[in-house]
Amino acid sequence: MAMAALVFHGAVALRSSLLPPLPALASPHLAPAMSLSLCHGIPPIVSGSLRTTKHKEKEMMDKDKDRKKTGVSWGCDPRSIENGTLLQDWLTNEGLAKQKLVLDRVESGGRGLVATQSLRQGERLLFVPSKFLISADSEWGCAETGKIIKEAGLPEWPTLAIFLISEASRGTTSPWFPYFVTLPKTPSSILQWTEDEVNIWLTASPVREKALECIRDVTETYRDLRATIFSKHPDVFPSQVYTLEAFKWAFGILFSRLVRLPSLGKLALVPWADMLNHSPQVDAFLDFDQSNGKSVVFVTDRAYQPGEQVFISYGKRPSGELLLAYGFIPSEFNAHDYVELEMGLDNEDPSYDAKLTALEEHGLSSPQRFPVRKDGFPAQLLAYARLISSRVSNPAQLSLIDG
Numbered sequence: 001m002a003m004a005a006l007v008f009h010g011a012v013a014l015r016s017s018l019l020p021p022l023p024a025l026a027s028p029h030l031a032p033a034m035s036l037s038l039c040h041g042i043p044p045i046v047s048g049s050l051r052t053t054k055h056k057e058k059e060m061m062d063k064d065k066d067r068k069k070t071g072v073s074w075g076c077d078p079r080s081i082e083n084g085t086l087l088q089d090w091l092t093n094e095g096l097a098k099q100k101l102v103l104d105r106v107e108s109g110g111r112g113l114v115a116t117q118s119l120r121q122g123e124r125l126l127f128v129p130s131k132f133l134i135s136a137d138s139e140w141g142c143a144e145t146g147k148i149i150k151e152a153g154l155p156e157w158p159t160l161a162i163f164l165i166s167e168a169s170r171g172t173t174s175p176w177f178p179y180f181v182t183l184p185k186t187p188s189s190i191l192q193w194t195e196d197e198v199n200i201w202l203t204a205s206p207v208r209e210k211a212l213e214c215i216r217d218v219t220e221t222y223r224d225l226r227a228t229i230f231s232k233h234p235d236v237f238p239s240q241v242y243t244l245e246a247f248k249w250a251f252g253i254l255f256s257r258l259v260r261l262p263s264l265g266k267l268a269l270v271p272w273a274d275m276l277n278h279s280p281q282v283d284a285f286l287d288f289d290q291s292n293g294k295s296v297v298f299v300t301d302r303a304y305q306p307g308e309q310v311f312i313s314y315g316k317r318p319s320g321e322l323l324l325a326y327g328f329i330p331s332e333f334n335a336h337d338y339v340e341l342e343m344g345l346d347n348e349d350p351s352y353d354a355k356l357t358a359l360e361e362h363g364l365s366s367p368q369r370f371p372v373r374k375d376g377f378p379a380q381l382l383a384y385a386r387l388i389s390s391r392v393s394n395p396a397q398l399s400l401i402d403g
Contacts, residue, residue: 097295130296255327262285270296281333
């Protein structure tokens with residue numbers, strides 16, 4: 001007889017589309033290359049803010065404590081909005097248009113962008129200039145670091161991860177400092193989980209193996225870089241900065257904040273725009289507007305009142321995929337969650353070969369999985385079930401799959 005099995009799929013496999021190539025960046029506002037002595041550590045003393053040696057020592061000790069707790073000494077609490085003004089002021093001074101949104105604490109996501117005035121459906125917002133996009137082609141603040149990485153010919157994802165660590169570790173000497181201080185010190189990422197936590201919390205989930213694979217892949221990538229690049233240039237890649245924890249932090253930022261800009265056909269980190277939270281009920285997406293000042297925009301798919309959080313969509317993804325990619329599960333109903341029904345031919349079926357041939361002619365196999373959602377299931381599922389359970393002796397009668 002035909003076989004069938006159910007697999008809950010509010011969670012699905014991490015797909016390769018989550019790890020795509022990244023875009024180029026034009027950044028005329030970036031600072032010139034700095035000497036190696038300024039690539040890491042405490043920024044130089046600025047006139048009017050001289051610090052005592054004791055103050056410096058305390059600052060270093062505080063950073064070391066932070067690093068032991070979270071793996072990095074930069075960033076902020078994921079719920080913090082205190083640095084939002086610094087970020088918005090920096091962006092505005094560098095050319096960001098006046099905003100109708102402000103960073104604030106919200107119930108969903110801890111913090112998000114909230115409307116400061118009434119917004120109508122179909123309104124275009126953000127207009128983040130292209131020079132703020134961060135990619136593997138961005139200009140490195142530490143020229144020697146960039147030179148070594150470019151000569152190594154690394155793929156874009158590890159290149160970007162190293163770029164984030166390099167710039168974040170430079171503190172206020174990095175032109176991206178106002179952005180990095182708003183990034184979470186501990187991203188809501190599956191990479192922050194231990195393997196034991198994955199095995200406990202995702203015991204019955206189909207994404208468990210993908211979560212473990214993701215953690216192991218990032219860990220192995222770091223170890224390869226440590227052996228082939230970091231250890232050979234210890235002055236440029238100090239071991240206390242380029243740690244596994246920092247690498248997981250960087251990949252956590254990339255997983256949760258890289259966005260696809262369809263009009264550019266690329267992905268990028270977009271400061272300010274990445275403060276928008278996801279809702280499965282929304283169909284508004286970030287995109288790059290070639291005609292309007294070459295900036296990142298989105299169009300609201302509904303009206304918003306002042307003080308109301310504004311959302312975009314991170315894609316029509318089931319909750320498990322959102323967990324793997326972004327580190328959260330939506331609190332509201334997600335229409336893209338589904339149960340996976342697996343069906344297949346009985347190996348003892350006298351018409352097994354003929355039925356299998358009929359399935360393969362339609363691009364199907366045995367076993368085959370079909371998604372069953374709250375709002376329905378594919379029509380092909382019933383046709384498949386009719387074929388594998390049919391009692392026919394003439395292979396020419398196997399046309400049920402088209403039903």
